[in-house]
Each structure stands twice: as structure tokens, then as C-alpha cells.
Amino acid sequence: xxxxxxxxxxxxxxxxxxxxxxxxxxxxxxxxxxxxxxxxxxxxxxxxxxxxxxxxxxxxxxxxxxxxxxxxxxxxxxxxxxxxxxxxxxxxxxxxxxxxxxxxxxxxxxxxxxxxxxxxxxxxxxxxxxxxxxxxxxxxxxxxxxxxxxxxxxxxxxxxxxxxxxxxxxxxxxxxxxxxxxxxxxxxxxxxxxxxxxxxxxxxxxxxxxxxxxxxxxxxxxxxxxxxxxxxxxxxxxxxxxxxxxxxxxxxxxxxxxxxxxxxxxxxxxxxxxxxxxxxxxxxxxx
Ligand code: 7PJ
Numbered sequence: 001x002x003x004x005x006x007x008x009x010x011x012x013x014x015x016x017x018x019x020x021x022x023x024x025x026x027x028x029x030x031x032x033x034x035x036x037x038x039x040x041x042x043x044x045x046x047x048x049x050x051x052x053x054x055x056x057x058x059x060x061x062x063x064x065x066x067x068x069x070x071x072x073x074x075x076x077x078x079x080x081x082x083x084x085x086x087x088x089x090x091x092x093x094x095x096x097x098x099x100x101x102x103x104x105x106x107x108x109x110x111x112x113x114x115x116x117x118x119x120x121x122x123x124x125x126x127x128x129x130x131x132x133x134x135x136x137x138x139x140x141x142x143x144x145x146x147x148x149x150x151x152x153x154x155x156x157x158x159x160x161x162x163x164x165x166x167x168x169x170x171x172x173x174x175x176x177x178x179x180x181x182x183x184x185x186x187x188x189x190x191x192x193x194x195x196x197x198x199x200x201x202x203x204x205x206x207x208x209x210x211x212x213x214x215x216x217x218x219x220x221x222x223x224x225x226x227x228x229x230x231x232x233x234x235x236x237x238x239x240x241x242x243x244x245x246x247x248x249x250x251x252x253x254x255x256x257x258x259x260x261x262x263x264x265x266x267x268x269x270x271x272x273x274x275x276x277x278x279x280x281x282x283x284x285x286x287x
Contacts, residue, residue, distance in 0.1 A: 002014040002015065002182070002213070002215050002254070004115070004137040004182075004183060004185075005137070005182075005183065006094065006114045006115070006136065006137065007109070007114055007135070007136060010092070010094075010114070012055070012056075012094055012137070014215045014254040014255070016254075016272070017249045017253070017254050017255070017256060017268055017272075018055045018056060018254065018255050018256070019053055019054045019055060019056070019255075019256055019258060019261055019264055019265060019268070020054065020055075020056040020057075020058050020096060020217070020219075020255050020256065020257040020258070021046070021049035021050075021052075021054035021056065021057050021058065021257075021258065021259075021261045022058055022060070022221065022257060022258065022259050023042060023045060023046050023049065023057050023058060023059050023060070023083075024060055024063070025042050025059060025060065025061050025079045025080055025083055026060065026061055026062065026063045026071070026079065039082045039083050039086055040086075042059075042083045042086075042087075043083060043086045043087050043090060046059075046083075046087050046091070046093075047087075047090065047091060049261045050091060050093050052261040052262040052265055053261055053262065053264070053265025053268075053269075054093075054261045054265075055093065055094055056093070056094040056095075056096050056115065056255065057087065057093055057094070057095055057096065058096040058097075058098050058117055058257060059080050059083055059084060059087075059095060059096065059097055059098060059108075059113070060080070060097075060098030060099070060117075061075070061076040061077075061078075061079035061080040061098075061099070061104070062076055062098070062099060062100070062101075064119050064147045064192075065147070066147060066148075066150060066151045066191075067147070067148060068147055068148070073101055073103055073104070076099065076101060076104050077103070077104060077107060080097065080099070080104065080108060081107055081108065081111050084097065084108055084111040084112050084113050085111045085112060087112070088111065088112030094114050094115060095112060095113045095114050095115070096113065096114065096115040096116070096117045096139070097109070097113040097115070097116055097117065098117045098118075098119070099116070099117075099118065100118050100119060100120040100123075100124045100127060101124060101127070102124065102125065102126035102127045102129070102130035102131075103126075103130075105118075105127065105130050105131055105134060106130050106134065109134045109136055113136070114136055114137070115136055115137045115138070115139065116131055116134070116136055116137070116138045116139065117138075117139040117141075118131075118138065118139065118140065118141065119141045119143055119147075119189065119192065120141075120143065121140040121141055121142070121143075121166075121170045122138065122140065122170065122173070122174065123170075128173055128174065128177055129177060131174075131179065132174070132177035132178055132179050136183070137183045137184070137185060138174070138179065138183060138184055138185070139184075139185040139186075139187055139217050139255075140167065140170050140171070140174075140184060140185070140186055140187065141187040141188075141189040141192065141217075142163045142166050142167065142186075142187065142188050142189040142192065143189050143192035143193050144156075144192065144193025144194070145193045147192075150192055150193035151191075151193070154193045154194050154195050154198060156198065159198055159201055159202065160201070160202070160205055160208050160209075163188050163189075163202070163209065164208070164209060164211055167186050167209065167211060167212075167214075168211070168212070171184060171212055171214070181212055181213060181214060182213060182214075184212075184214050185214060185215055185216070185217050185254075185255060186209050186210075186211070186214045186215070186216050186217070187216065187217040187218070187219065188202045188206065188209050188216075188218075189219075190202065190203070190218070190219055190220040190223055190225055191220075191223045191224055191225060194225075196224075196225055196228050196229060199220070199223075199225035200225065200229075203218075203220070203225075203244060203247055203248060203251075204251075205251075206218060206248055206251045206252065206253055207251045207252040210252060215253075215254040215255070216252065216253045216254060216255075217253060217254070217255040217256075217257060218244075218245070218248035218249075218253035218255070218256055218257065219256075219257035219258075220241065220244040220245070220248065221237075221241045221244075221245070221257060221258040221259045221260065221264075222234050222237045222241055222259055222260075223237075223241075225244075226240035226241055226244060227240075238260055238263060241258065241259075241260060241264075242260070242263055242264060242267050245258060245264050245267060245268070246267050246268070246271060249268055249271065250271065256268070272284055
């Protein structure tokens, strides 16, 4: 049984799947179009996503889509810190900070964030040392290359074991600074230096990344692995994203990172009803 320890004595029980809702506060986020860059609307959107069934709000101020420009520290802080503070005042939900910058991690946790989600797996300057001092769960994501160039020619001799070798190396780096591996979540990083075929091989074998006692996060919502397979623009990828979310959850991913929370919640509830059974009042059996 895997339970993440959060600040202020709170916990996140990963024996069942959780929805992590994407809350981009970038002006250039590809599927949100910068529609809630003002703090108020970002917080209202977060509260709505929680009502729809998310347990984690993942707040990001850097766009990591292929080809996206780098964001300055100042811009990233100005985007995310006020939103974290304002959301924390209004909710005790799990707040995740999607960043690779040590200073953003530190200020985000001070402002009320509970979890670090780093697509660069704590490899930026000072990130590992800073994260080790913050005592929050950390999601380590695999990426081949850098966001600007990662999709140019992804190549692996052995996809699954190369990703796991990377995880083992990063977990060891974390442990060497005193981070408990029970606080680490692993994410194979759909679309981050992977071809279409790589992405589907990863999805099919996502349980293979449950190593060293760590649980797995899957983020494939609206990504090109859906769009390119189906020839769908970003606003037409809902059905494909839901199929991917369900497959990932059924194969053992415990955190599903999505944009379409209400629909993903419905899908997971149908699966859980089937899997766990219902009592005679229609409530999910516990355990
Ligand atoms: C991911 C992420 C992902 C984790 C993004 C997008 C691109 N963090 N941040 N995993 N993707 N942990 O949302 O499509 O897959 S940004």
C-alpha cells in the first residue's frame, strides 16, 4: 500500500487511482490557449476541477510542449505563486507545482504546494538539493532530449529498460540526499522524446515502470500520441484521451494527469464499479 506524505500531516492514498487536473497558467499553453491567465479565473477553474473529481491540481507556468520557448524565473514565479496562494486560501486540495526550477519549487511549497512535478526529474541546477529540503512527494518524469528538440529523432535500443535505468539513477540521486523513495512517483513521459510507436509501447507496458516500490503517473491527455494516431486537432482528442486514461489506470497507473476531469472521472468510476462492485445502496465497496 502506497501512501504519500503531504505537508501538515495530510496524506494521499494511492491504493486507488487519482485524477491530477492540469491547470496551465501560461499564455501559450497549447490546449488551454491562455484562457485563464488571471489569478481569479485560474482559482475558480481549479475549484471547478476539484468538484468534477480531481484530487490534485497541477499548476504549471512553463509550457513544455515541443518547441516552446524558455520562461524566465521571474515570469514563472509571477504566474504560479499568486495562484497557489489564492487556491490554498480556498481549498485544502493537493496542489502540485509543475516546474524544473529550484527557486519555483521552494517558493511554491512555501505558498502551499504539496507535491513537485518535474518533467526534468530534478536535473536542473540546485533542483535536487532544494527538493530534498522541502519534504514533499516528487514526480520524476523521463524525457529524452530537451523540449525544444526532443521530438526531432527519438531513439532507443530498449525503450522500457532505458527509461527504467534512468528512473533507478534518479531515485538513487534522490536517496543520496535523503529523499525517501516512498515519496517518489515515476512518469515515463508520454510525448517527451518518444515516437508514436514508443508512446503506445509505453502505454501497453506502463506497469513495467512500477519499480523500487514507486507508483506511476500517466499524462497523455490531448497529446499528439492521440492526435497523430486519430488525425484529430487538440479540441477533438477527448475520446482518445479517455481511452488512454482508462488503459493506463487499468494497467496500474495511480495518478492520471488530464485536462478533461469530469469525463475522466466518469470513465474511472465505471471501471471502479465494475472492478470493486457496489453495495446495495449503490456505493463502491471499500477495500
Ligand atoms: C506532463 C507533465 C506529463 C508530467 C506536461 C502537456 C504537456 N508532467 N507536464 N507528465 N506533460 N508529470 O500537458 O501535454 O506527461 S506538459
